[in-house]
Amino acid sequence: xxxxxxxxxxFVLLIAACEEPPTPQEAPxxxxxxxxxxxxxxxxxxxxxxxxxxxxxxxxxxxxxxxxGDGRELVASHLWNRDNGDYRLEINRGDxxxxxxLFNVNTREGSAYQGGEQLGxxxxxxxxxxxxxxxxxxxxxxxxxxxxxxxxVNRSAPADSATATQDVLHLSFGDVGLTPDDRYxxxxxxxxxxxxxxxxxxxxxxxxxxxxxxxxTEYVTLGTPxxxxxxxxxxxxxxxxxxxxxxxxVSVITSFSEADFEDPEPRL
Numbered sequence: 167x168x169x170x171x172x173x174x175x176x177f178v179l180l181i182a183a184c185e186e187p188p189t190p191q192e193a194p195x196x197x198x199x200x201x202x203x204x205x206x207x208x209x210x211x212x213x214x215x216x217x218x219x220x221x222x223x224x225x226x227x228x229x230x231x232x233x234x235g236d237g238r239e240l241v242a243s244h245l246w247n248r249d250n251g252d253y254r255l256e257i258n259r260g261d262x263x264x265x266x267x268l269f270n271v272n273t274r275e276g277s278a279y280q281g282g283e284q285l286g287x288x289x290x291x292x293x294x295x296x297x298x299x300x301x302x303x304x305x306x307x308x309x310x311x312x313x314x315x316x317x318x319v320n321r322s323a324p325a326d327s328a329t330a331t332q333d334v335l336h337l338s339f340g341d342v343g344l345t346p347d348d349r350y351x352x353x354x355x356x357x358x359x360x361x362x363x364x365x366x367x368x369x370x371x372x373x374x375x376x377x378x379x380x381x382x383t384e385y386v387t388l389g390t391p392x393x394x395x396x397x398x399x400x401x402x403x404x405x406x407x408x409x410x411x412x413x414x415x416v417s418v419i420t421s422f423s424e425a426d427f428e429d430p431e432p433r434l
Contacts, residue, residue: 194221203321206335206354207314213359214397216311220312222392223248225419227434231412232303233400242300245419245426246271252427253257255297256434264432267297274298279430307401307412311352311361318346331356345369350378360385361398379404380411390418 177199196217199205211217227245231238245254251272257265262280269276278285278293285293306313314321318340327334337350347369365377382398399414425433 181419194218196290197315201321202322203323203335206323206333207321209359210311210335210352210354210361211314213354213396214309214311215390215393219390219393219395220309223390223395223418224251226308226416227419228304228308228416229412229414230300230307231414231434233412235409242304243415244301244304245434246301246305247419247422247427248422252422253297253301254427255300256432257297257300265293266430266432268430269294269297271298271301277430282430284430304413307411308397308416310350310364312335316353320361324351328356332362349377358397358398363404364401378408384414386415386416388418391420 175273189244194217197204197208199208208217211220224350225247226247227243230242231240232258233239239342240258243256244256247253251270253267253271253276255267255269257267259265264280266279267276268278274294276290276294278290278297284290285386313319314335314337320338320340322336322338324336332353333356335352335354337352339346339348345368349367351365352361353363353365354360361382362380363379365373365379365382367377380401380403382401385396385398385402387394387396397413397416397419399412399416401411401413403409405412
């Protein structure tokens, strides 16, 4: 794990426990719905644009930031070509020059720069690992409802958990991803199908740990070549004194330049 201010560590530990869906070149095959939980999961996917639209999303750009009540603090900026896995990550270092990591999420190979200068092999290796973790973590905060049918995801509808306004979808994981013992609960609005909040208990938590809850708010609608998608740009901690996670400045990208994944200077 790369060195981080202590206040960020808790959020970097939220690592999605499932692999990415098929790349957009593959014809999206809508999953069969065999259980009540499957139907609930598909309702959440349809509410944010639909399975086929998300599977064919060409590329996306967004920021991952934190708000503790005194303003937005940028953590990292992302640019992802889902067609071939190329990725640009710019890590904010406060008063220092940002770190620019250019890599491929499929091979996990790439290079790292600071102040336009390429970093050494050892530091680059550490940053590539950290960049891959940021990609997994930050994109999960961005689009968790679009990942409920990823390979290795186990879906269930806990008994007696639904209310008049929310259904609950529980997610656990097979032997996949970086932290397969994570557990999540998605609270799905019975009227809109949108995720209103989520709770999670992370791998390595105490046996009697309670879930941490975040309200999903500030949904935005974005156009793609195959239809519209919806993304919650803000996730507000429900615990007193908790921070908010922002996945904002989101845009769908349909074409890329060579410089997007070659320029060592910050450009996001």
